[in-house]
Amino acid sequence: MNIRIINIGDELLIGQVINSNAAVMSEMLLKNGFFVDRTVVTGDEAAAIRQEIDGALHEVDAVIVTGGLGPTKDDITKKVICDYFHTTLRLDEPTYDFVARLLGSRGMAMTETNKTQAMVPVGADILPNRLGTAPGLWLEKEGKVLVSLPGVPFEMAGLMREEVIPRLQRRFKPGEHYLCRVVQTIGIGESYLSDLLEPWELSLPPHIRLAYLPDSGIIRLRLTGSGPDPDRLAREMEAQVEQLCALAGDYVFAKEDKKMTEVVASMLQERRQTLSTAESCTGGFMAHQITSMPGCSAYYKGSVISYANDVKQRVLQVSASDLENKGAVSQEVVEQMARNARELLQTDYAVATSGIAGPDGGTADKPVGTVWMAVASARGINSRLCHFGPAGGRARVIYRATTTAMDMLRREIIALSSSTKTE
């Protein structure tokens, strides 16, 4: 069976907000055996919303709509649904009570505007929203299902998990099973990898497909398989992943869809080792990537973001003469940053970055995108110079420097483990 997603909102259509809901929903649905055939964004306009709902209900078995359920005048989804299903709104007492309690707990009173949140189409099943004031709605017409959810990402995700997926599973039996596996490489270009993998790719059975997702130095290879027997499919996919990894060799850094920082985090956790960072051009992005992961306090102790040179000098004890003579973006400075952060924060490893993120600040010698990176460990210091170039702007330089520095750390952890084992 196929599902279509329709995300409603002028803010999405005019590009003020990036539509992350579609990706989150598609992923949840696919994991549970439901395939999304298309996702569509429309504005807050009744005719367009109605046209998309109508078209979709003719082409697929279920349609999930998000957005337009708020209390304000631009929220028109309920009106469109009532028109389309030839029904009217009624006050839902349990929703009313819940909204009143929710507002009460925040010290707020129920207003006429809030009350509209408890108005629902006659004939709709109510999907209770524990995280906000707009409930989800489930309607059926001629064997097809229409679901309406609030657009607030975490409210939508809660309703998908707790209400929509279980109901879809009861209502439709997933037919084909889908399975995705991801293998990630770093350090090789897309066409070279494609040439390397070609003989194997051409031998793939028709129910397993390969896709390339290159992004900022990393290539995610995605294998998508389908079949009636989930166990058999899982075994087949595992065998293909092994063949792929044998061909791609050292370029592979993960056999799953994890960020580089997650890969490194698992390695540190397994070895009960600790990490600190000293960041100049990455400006806290390394720290943020690490501290986005729950449980990071087990291995991450902190960072010194030494954006200004006097902070490099005063807090990280970088030599004033090296800063003066070699410049902040130099091997000498980045190595001192790593070595001294490791001592100051008392960790097994320290990773440091110093570079020119742009768009300004480049010189003929050190153009925008020039980044020095260093890793300090019990073995000593390892440093590397990269030229990421200016294309893609400041965000891309910061991202690539973070990923590359974390890859250096990954290699250092492996090297240190094997040298320790040898001893």
Place this chain on the structure above:
Amino acid sequence: MNIRIINIGDELLIGQVINSNAAVMSEMLLKNGFFVDRTVVTGDEAAAIRQEIDGALHEVDAVIVTGGLGPTKDDITKKVICDYFHTTLRLDEPTYDFVARLLGSRGMAMTETNKTQAMVPVGADILPNRLGTAPGLWLEKEGKVLVSLPGVPFEMAGLMREEVIPRLQRRFKPGEHYLCRVVQTIGIGESYLSDLLEPWELSLPPHIRLAYLPDSGIIRLRLTGSGPDPDRLAREMEAQVEQLCALAGDYVFAKEDKKMTEVVASMLQERRQTLSTAESCTGGFMAHQITSMPGCSAYYKGSVISYANDVKQRVLQVSASDLENKGAVSQEVVEQMARNARELLQTDYAVATSGIAGPDGGTADKPVGTVWMAVASARGINSRLCHFGPAGGRARVIYRATTTAMDMLRREIIALSSSTKTE
């Protein structure tokens, strides 16, 4: 005239990659007077791509497609276009030369696979891509335009700016002019703000629309206007923004679509004052938000991310007995973090956070979402306790703590300026 955007890629459809291209493209088009009627995501499947292109060319004047132009086997956009336009592929010499030079500059050789990047449909205008190997394509049929662009975000953005927008402007005269204005509030709920603004909202002329975009404590109010005379429209919109701000009063923190950190950055730059941060639960996200902005070194000196308690103690000189007796998430600790970061990094202001981002680590006393924040300035220390709750997870707690702490800084800068003026 209307434009439709079609973003192609299984990775988008299955939720592996969030579709940021649609938002970037819509925004660029709207700024130049072109309205996007809908955005659609389809997978790498010829029939679906063809159906969407065909449907769109019947409904709108121009269709822009992204993705599926890479050198690998899952990239089929050019094949679909050739079928649809009854044409074939030819080798484009300038593209071939450019790709060869680009690869050469990276020390790589031209392969058969790379050569396919220079194959283009006969009859298509080539839009040179300075940032990558796949050129854009421009085709026309029965007065309608089809544009095909690579899916790599910065390559797409470069081609939109340098090729597509100028060509659209020559080809179609933008009819109606569109203008968006954004006013942002913090500290008031959506329905209360809606009640406050209702009399004014009901008096808006039909060509100006209001929309509410609530997200994590902040509400973005978007006014969208259209009309034939851009100057008159700008004046009308300005007058409406003033009325809105008069009603919303102190809740307004920006009259444009800027992040809170950008608002604060401008204030610091104007006053030539400096900032440092000391982060525990926000873990570098404050630093990252600030250092994402070009030119931040003018006012931002750095941060101490003291994730571990011994780093709070050793680097930020937080009292060991306060850490022991009051806990890391306490008024005492966060105030010392702010005060000592201001001294250590020698800045005019320092902002500190300490809280429980979750999902683990909460207690009955201090549940997940509990965050202490402090701002240190020449006037002394200001601190505040917030309960953001666990809903929305770790990322939301980190985001709300960052925004709220930056709002505290904003108010402190204003208070300090006015007290200085009075003296």
